[in-house]
Amino acid sequence: MFRRTDRRNQDHGTGPAAEALRLVKVTKTYGGAENAVTALDGVTLALPRGTFTAVMGPSGSGKSTLLQCAAGLDRPDSGIVLVDGAEMTGGTEAELTKFRRNRIGFIFQQYNLLDTLTVAQNTILPLKLARRRVNRARVEEILTAVGLGDRLGHRPDQLSGGQRQRVAIARALITEPSVIFADEPTGALDTRSARDILRLLQETVRVHGRTVVMVTHDPVAASYADSVMFLADGRLAGEMHRPTVDAVAEALAHLGDDVMAGV
Numbered sequence: 001m002f003r004r005t006d007r008r009n010q011d012h013g014t015g016p017a018a019e020a021l022r023l024v025k026v027t028k029t030y031g032g033a034e035n036a037v038t039a040l041d042g043v044t045l046a047l048p049r050g051t052f053t054a055v056m057g058p059s060g061s062g063k064s065t066l067l068q069c070a071a072g073l074d075r076p077d078s079g080i081v082l083v084d085g086a087e088m089t090g091g092t093e094a095e096l097t098k099f100r101r102n103r104i105g106f107i108f109q110q111y112n113l114l115d116t117l118t119v120a121q122n123t124i125l126p127l128k129l130a131r132r133r134v135n136r137a138r139v140e141e142i143l144t145a146v147g148l149g150d151r152l153g154h155r156p157d158q159l160s161g162g163q164r165q166r167v168a169i170a171r172a173l174i175t176e177p178s179v180i181f182a183d184e185p186t187g188a189l190d191t192r193s194a195r196d197i198l199r200l201l202q203e204t205v206r207v208h209g210r211t212v213v214m215v216t217h218d219p220v221a222a223s224y225a226d227s228v229m230f231l232a233d234g235r236l237a238g239e240m241h242r243p244t245v246d247a248v249a250e251a252l253a254h255l256g257d258d259v260m261a262g263v
């Protein structure tokens with residue numbers, strides 16, 4: 001089940017239109033000449049639409065950098081990022097911001113909700129920022145779908161952690177983005193709330209056809225994804241389809257070993 005990642009560099013045979021995200025030779029280095037750290041070292045990958053992918057790897061392997069570059073929050077030093085076949089990298093800062101607001105959704109470990117705004121107001125924030133029309137019925141529909149139909153007027157401090165993350169998911173869905181990036185979305189939650197959030201992410205993929213990319217350290221969380229991409233030293237070190245908790249934990253333990261090649 002576990003393969004070295006060379007295959008991911010190939011076309012999936014479904015054509016570019018079916019591709020939600022493509023990275024081509026993306027490189028990112030931090031620091032100056034004498035203290036340079038290569039966080040991403042020529043990462044090439046393609047994710048079909050309607051898939052749920054977990055990104056895993058040791059601390060410092062480049063997971064957050066990959067997410068930031070793929071989501072247009074940071075610019076790679078070289079290489080290109082395509083979302084729905086359109087190149088995100090290369091334009092001006094304003095163009096990048098516009099692209100991101102319309103095509104990308106985010107979910108963060110610490111929710112990143114605005115405390116002074118209600119659940120409904122937090123949810124529509126991306127539409128306001130993108131100067132897009134707000135459809136009240138749609139807002140209610142999405143909040144009901146994430147189990148918060150009766151909390152529209154509540155503020156974040158009146159919600160549990162799991163409920164706050166549900167607001168963040170609703171906020172990520174409201175613009176109908178091509179790709180939703182989640183950075184440790186269950187890292188601050190108890191086991192049960194985490195499971196509910198992971199099921200909700202699965203639902204956004206299976207029912208609503210979204211594409212989700214989730215960075216996680218947790219093999220249990222990763223097991224909810226359709227596949228796992230492993231990073232080591234800024235490079236793709238392997239991928240696993242239909243991951244199980246045990247298989248992911250095993251792969252992580254041996255990341256970088258030659259033993260991976262044959263598993």
Ligand SMILES: Nc1ncnc2c1ncn2[C@@H]1O[C@H](COP(=O)(O)OP(=O)(O)OP(=O)(O)O)[C@@H](O)[C@H]1O
Nearest residue numbers: 030031037038039058059060061062063064065066
């Ligand atoms: N702003 C920065 N300035 C300098 N070095 C950085 C910066 N951000 C990341 N790095 C370095 O780049 C490498 C990759 O970091 P990154 O945060 O992407 O790893 P990660 O896999 O997300 O780690 P973790 O699991 O600990 O969050 C690390 O060596 C890190 O120290």
